[in-house]
Each structure stands twice: as structure tokens, then as C-alpha cells.
Amino acid sequence: MKKSFILFLVVTLFFSCKQEPKNIKLSGEVFGTSYSVIYDSNINYQKQFDSLFYVINKSMSTYQTNSDISKINRNEAFGIDEHFTTVFDASKEIYNQTQGVFDPTIGAVVNAWDFGPEGKIESLDSLKIDSLMLSVGLDKVIRTDFTIEKQNPNTFIDFNAIAKGYGVDVIGLFLESKNSTNYLVEIGGEIRARGENIEKQSAWKVGVEEPHFDGSQSVLKAISLHDEAMATSGTYRKFKTDSLGNKYSHIIDAKTGYPSKTNLLSISVIAEDCMTADAYATTFKAMGIENVKAFLKTHPELKVFLIFENDIKEFETLSLNGFPEN
16 A cells, blocks of 8 residues: 555655646847747757758749759749749749739839839830830749749749748648648748647637838737648738829739729738648739639639728728638
């Protein structure tokens, strides 16, 4: 009887001294914005993350003159790596699905409006825009194995509307390769979550931001992500104002070459992977509310939350395809 009591006491002490599960939390700067990664492990992968970010930038950053994409845009080289291949193929698929609304070759026009890495065009007019639009169209760019062929040498490819989400996925897939199945990766507001937050023993909670034109930040609502990714695109911060006081959205309509005009302020998209969510969040900004609603009828895999201004300049929200309420 005494031995049983001692054994019970030892076991009780062992479990009472057992440490609570802890996450590793890493953060830094990348892709012109900030990132944070939370994952269940006792291994610090900071060096591995930095290496992955370096490779992705070397492949697809239009802000680096020696990147593969910059060389392709200057017609100096056409070799690509597996990262470029993955993003290009996904872009082509979404380009076809949206009938060209999502188009990474709009880059030259984005630059012209001074939203890209290269200088703006002075005295931009319809003739200059029409000239630039001759080089737009992802159907004019062909991938052959690990090379790119441009039918028009002036075509400028820009993956900024999808590459950030892809970077999130790359970090997530790396963690999974290391058997870390509970994590949250965030780059500039684009998120991929798997498993749960082991410290809180609950689902990952993320915020949907409320639009503020003055630059302040607040959360409109918090939702749970379950083995999903979410990306958000908005126009309430990133816009240009001309000499007449007109505001221009940073989302350029790939059909017209002009900034999108819509009452949509913010679009959040939940998908299986962040690359897809990122691309569609940008695409839906250019589509407008009614076209988004029609598109989602045949794409139940995408959950969408819209914030927009009504006719009397009041904010309204719309949840589509089961976007979570909390």
C-alpha cells in the first residue's frame, strides 16, 4: 500500500512539473513588408526562412535588378527556377479562370501609373496607355520547361499580386516538411494556418481589418482559420492623387489599362493555399461586387468577405460562400 502511494506521488509530481506546450515566434522584414511565423517546435528555423526568402526574391522580385524576372523583363535571360514555374502556372490558370482579369503582364501599365518598381510616365494619356496595352496579355507569354518565351519583347511580368501569398505557402510547406503541423505564417497580412495554436489549445484567430483612410488600424472582426489561408486586398491605403485631387486605385484593370473604379474597399479571400487567396483578392477588386458574386457561384472553394461603400458613403459588408462569422 505504501509503495502504491509513493508511485502515485511520483507520477503526480512528474505531470505537475511538465511544461506547457510553447510556440516559437519569429518575425522580420521581407518583400517590402513584415512577416511573422508562429509554429510548434523547439527548433529555430530563422536561417532557413531567410534562405527561402532570398531564393524567392532572386527569382521573382521586380525590385531587384539581378532577379530572374527583371532579366526576363529586360530580355536579357529567360531561364527560370521551380518557384517561378509554380507561380507562372498558377497565374496562367487564374488568368484563364477569370478571362484575363487577373493578368501579371499588366506590369508596364502599373509602372506607368507609378504603382510599380519603375518610374511613372509623365503626362500619361490615352495614347500612351493604348501603346502599353499592346504588350499586355499572359496568353502572349509561353513557358517551355524552365524557360520563358515572350511574343512581345515589351511585355513586363509582375507577380506582386501573387508572389507574397506564394512566399507564405513556401514557409508553411517547409514547416510541414519538418513535421511541424501547427503553425501560422503571415507576410504583410497574407496568412496560412494549419492545425491549432498549441499554447492556447484553440484554432488560430486572425483579424479582418476595418478600412480607415487616415492610416489608423482597427479590427472589424476576428475569425478562426482551420487549415486554410486568407489574403486581403484593399484600396483605402494604397492610392495616388493627381494634381486635380483625383484618387486612383493601385489595382489596374487589365482590360482597359486604367485604375479600377469600384465602391469596394476591402476584399478578404479564404482558400486552401495563400497563393490562390492572394491572386483572387486582387482580382476581385477589379471585378466589382456583382461580377464577384456571379463568379463565386461556380467557385465554392473560395470564401469571400467584402467591405464596400454604399450610395450614401456608409460602410457595408457582405459574406459569400460561407466566409466565417467568427
